[in-house]
Amino acid sequence: MSNKTIEDIENRIASLLKRSDLSVTESRRKILHLFLEQPGALAHGDIERKAGEKFDRVTVYRTLQAFVDKGIIHTIPTADNSIRYALCKDDCSAGHHHDHHVHFVCSICNNTYCLDDVVTPEIKLPKGYHAEQVEVVVEGVCKNCKGRE
Amino acid sequence: MSNKTIEDIENRIASLLKRSDLSVTESRRKILHLFLEQPGALAHGDIERKAGEKFDRVTVYRTLQAFVDKGIIHTIPTADNSIRYALCKDDCSAGHHHDHHVHFVCSICNNTYCLDDVVTPEIKLPKGYHAEQVEVVVEGVCKNCKGRE
DNA sequence: GTAAAAAGGCAACATAGTTGCAAAATATTC
């Protein structure tokens, strides 16, 4: 039974990679697995560690870059200058990201979350400026950390 | 006449440093000068270059850190993970920044601007999340680059 | 001017990220 589930996930991973024109390799499967099995965002370092030092640093960089290029994950800028990565929900594809949601960084547990339901607001700019993309990062205390500060 | 102006600026710089409990040193004067003489934000690299390789890298790092700590400059996170620094307008002091404005990064000239008059919007978060700070970075085409794309 | 305090420069180190190239793994074709 449990085996069935694991197989399911692996199939899902493989088909996602194929759909994105990426060959199915061990590192890509492993890293995609990391993203699927947890809710928050991952930093490059997290991935290197969680992958169990099984892959070269360069491979992790290249894998993440490939995933971003193909619209599988998106980057999240943070105030402390450490890029996080998170799964794109659905409508992103190669060359075009459509992630217009707000990101949240918890100052206690340091986890980063995509708030998929909170859309980035319109920003009224001074004359002459033309907006192409708006990034909103909120820092504060997350659901889980509330109360146990 | 022109000498008078230069002297004025130097006096302004010195008093700003003293008010912030920072001793007046050559590197601090020089770096503060760089911020005062141009409108946009500066990256660490810009400063190293513009200071004319006169100061050690470490000094630049420590100077910028001191300025941030004292509320003289603030950091601006960007999507490409390179921190920019810009002057705080007035009401920031040691330990407490009050920069609630939107930042703008031009995708053509790559300059970063503080839009001091554009305040960061309220973000309605899902239940359980508590916001402490909101960072908004808009990417697009700036005033100067508009037209000559 | 002198002494105390602060800041700067240097060396050494740590982490992050990139590139070229040969070896290995994956996909394609028969």
Place this chain on the structure above:
DNA sequence: GAATATTTTGCAACTATGTTGCCTTTTTAC
């Protein structure tokens, strides 16, 4: 399913970024 063509990986080497300890120099306070 084996042979071949294509991709991807790992390694080495390199650049960039950022930090720390320690001694010297500069600044400040008296």
